[in-house]
Amino acid sequence: MKKKSRNEALKASDIVNSISVVTKEKSISMDLVLDTMKDALATAAKRYLGKPANVEVKIDKDKGTIEVFTRQTVVDFVEDPEFEIGLEEARNIDSVLEIGDELIQDLDVDLFGRTAIQTAKQVIVQRVREAEREKVYADYSERLGELVTGTVQQIERGNILVNLGRTEALLPYREQIRKEHYRQGENIRACIVEVKNNIKGPQVIISRTSPEFLARLFELEVPEIYDKTVRIIKVVRDPGHRSKIAVTTNDSRVDPVGACVGMRGNRVQAIVRELSNERIDIISWTEEISLLVRRVFAPAEVKRVIPVGDHKIVVVIREEDLAQAIGREGQNIRLASKMLDREIDVFGDQEFASLTEEQKEEALSETPSAPVDQMGEEVETDLPINEPDEEVTYDEAYDDMREEARGERFEQNDNEENPTQDTIIEGAVSSLSESDEDADSAIDEASENKEGNEAGSSL
Template sequence: MEPNLIQVINALGKEKNIPKETIVEAIQAAILTASRKKYGTEENIEVEINMQTGEIEAYLYREVVENVEDASRQILLKEALEYDETIELGDEFAIRLDVAELGRIAAQTAKQVIVQRVREAERAIILKEFGGRIGETINGIVMRMERGDLIVDLGKAEGVLPQRQKIPGERYNRGERVRALIKNVVDSSKMPQVILSRTDPLFVAKLFETEVPEIYEGVVKIIKVVREPGQRSKLAVVSRDSNVDPVGACVGIKGIRVQAVVQELRGEKIDIISHTDVVRDYIEKALSPAAISRIAVNEEEKSAWVVVEESQLSLAIGKKGQNVRLGSELTGYQINIMSEEEYQRTLKEQQEEAETEKESYSKSLEEISKIRGVGEKTASAILNAGYRSIADLASATSDALSAIPGVGVKTAEKILQSAAELLKEAAEKQAEADALQESAESEENHETGNPDGSEMHQESDPA
């Protein structure tokens, strides 16, 4: 039976990918635990395994003394001489234990220790191997489904492809091959979980790295990937070699390279664009396949207005805003889209508003220039300070006016005085005009036989 132990060690090591030395240490620890459970925890016991024969040997060691003070670690010389006539004081006396007599409970304890040690070794190997592969793609076989999550056999470990990390609409059967990105490794209470993903943008980048040698070699670099899984992805690529077209390298002859990625992503549309530092050009490319008429960019606010022909409007926006949303995410600019017709209408409204503002400004400038001692330059400064009429100036304070560039304290007081006088004159003229109008209306009412100015109604004669 013992030679079979070597076979078990070798088989277990191969199955779990654990060094056989680790398994041997686990068995030794298990036998030691079981022995101490039977003979006492204070006993000095050592366990050895003969890797040639598979024999397990356990020894209990005690020091040879004249007087025993610690029975768990010492033995009387006369007792030791009964077993070995050559033994002397101070020597270690080894008593071989019969491992087969450890008993059922001790054997169960040994089994638990072995299982625990093997599991710990397996955990360490998984964390070390897969923890260093986060961000890589891996192939596996679907084992089963648990609450919508796929449990995948990765060979040395089990992977979990959560429901939210699956491409919408894709289905898998038991035994089917699946390729995914290693997104994370979580050390759970049972065994480490290798979390997989097929929706991460990095998954698309890694698929292209597999299909495009220029990317793998570093000649072509993927700057950024944005995607809505199962619908559309956009990639910005750049070439380190002027002789290599980055977009053409990713597409491949007759589209063979990009089609391989599309097939893996279950038909997801992929737009590949050449990255550029020219913002206008980058935004235009990011909105492909739509044709752009004109672009206005605000680099400070990181926003852009894009104008397209009416026929290109739905294409530029995309289904449920998908194309413009991905374009904004790819470029880092908030992209707003309008049709040519809407643009022309908006442009006309802005021009009309500008003309109205210009007329209002000219009228205000003319009015303020009527104030004594105020020239066109001073009037412009007053307008720019927010005073648009003589009434505004009349209600201002001397301190507020003197704060305007080019207007001193004395000038401010003169302006206030002149504004008040002009306002008074205007009020008097308005009062005279109102009186004349009232007089004219009164004479008219007398001529029409309606001195009180009320309306007259003629009742109809009932026939």
């Protein structure tokens, strides 16, 4: 092979160093990017040659060298022109070759031309983007239920696009606490509830109304929950208004409720402030249903607990506490029903005593309850849900908001000193043909126009 010039070696070193920077920033494999570059340069070489050829590319990331060459076996009769070359043709290149020898010819990348270099740049940039998307999807898929903190980036039709750093997440309208209002640039906490892998990139859905969000906040504020000394058994919520959380412990020295409340209520108050003053009832869990019912309805005084089969409980409350036990618009009794996984009928003690035998028999008849999930949320519930008048498709809203946000970032990048991932790689590959200044100028202009048109759609 021919000896590489000093300028060529410097160009190759610049490319390898630039790609190394990108792979570290994006946390993707450098080997993957280098393999992509090999494929891109091989494709460019074949287009330049205009005929079948066994093109090989060697990139030494340690030495910072790139070599592009063809390798063919000298034969008497050519059957596969891509891997074989006739003896006569081979001797025109090297007169000492014999049958069975290998003919290796170096290729000058400067001769590939503008179109070939542009194709190589597009392939590399696209592969890096795909690798980054796949890694982001894989990482966030493993983080379902995890608490994340981001910055409000955009608000549209009630939906909020949140910048998590490596990607954007969507906080849909129905996953927001109604009394809260957000502004662009504010920090926001939420829980990852769903991750989709769409064509335009991973789609992360977060929530502030899910029971998991409240559970993660308690893990954050209560060390005993984080180290599993205290365990959360169940969480039920009417987001923004009231919630109930049942906790327990196997350590007799620890008071699970006291641990969650904290000294002078500092732990639970921090969570209440995060949830816009949502009232939180902390309950010490027990398997004894009668005692659990009394704890769920506290401070209302429970006179009698009458289990009716496996799906219903009749609870008799002191008459003066009846309104408190039911709650505003039946809120407390609905949460209690979800906490206990049973339908609950509540009577005042005087009212229950005044019932006829027939009325009592009807009240104590068993009826099925609504199904609930592991965190106490009913699959179908009567709780009112305030939603926008217009049905919003998350996929469409998410893509639209990401496209607009992507466009804004491109405008910002034009005024920033730090180059983007695409600019670093494209600039590095363009350096392979620096000898043709006009070609380089045309490539960069075409690339910028293409990126501007694809902003948002290729995030």
